[in-house]
Amino acid sequence: MSTDKRRRQAIQPSVNPRSGFTILELSVVLILISLGLGMALPRLTTPPEKRAEWVAQQFVRSIELARTRAQSTRKRVRMVFDVSGNRYASYLDDDRDGAFSEDAAEMAAFLGSRWTYLNDEIRFGRGMMSGAPGDGGSGAVTFTGSRITFDSRGIPIPLGTTGYIYVHHMNAPEAVAAIRLRPSGSADYVVNHGGTWR
Secondary structure: OOHHHHHHHHHOOOOOOOOOOOHHHHHHHHHHHHHHHHHHHHHHHOOHHHHHHHHHHHHHHHHHHHHHHHHHHOOOEEEEEEOOOOEEEEEEOOOOOOOOOOOHHHHHHOOOOOOEEOOOOEEEOOOOOOOOOOOOOOOOEOOHHHEEEEOOOOOEEOOOOOEEEEEEEOOEEEEEEEEEEOOOOOEEEEEEEOOEEO
């Protein structure tokens, strides 16, 4: 074999007909990409109404916790809603004097509580919607002073207190949830879907 022929063979790479990825390798990569998208897309595609509803559910649980804490300790509990700060907190009347100073000690007495902030997308307010059925109040929180106080039996005081807490999605002001406190102290919620409260 001549020297020129050897040089040409050394310069030209040999082509292996079996080089590349196997179907199994490609399938594994596609499955991993699909799993990643499957976890990421629901977060990106959750409707604003659903996000407002999740916050409403959290409020109902927080109100029920406050009532239960009042009943179990036989002490008054107060929930305070800071609309401008987009947060709320609960306090326990630990010294049973019937008055709340709403200080760190009363907050800590309520199960070591601290301020609970609404998520970045949800704000207190009615968005673009009018009030929920049966609500004659105005504003984001219709309780006097944006406060709910439960007696030692878990009943709102003054007796018969009712009201609403409104939250809305900041990028979709029509996505509004209304949390309702009944005179018994129980809470529920309704969500606005396309102009209809459900």
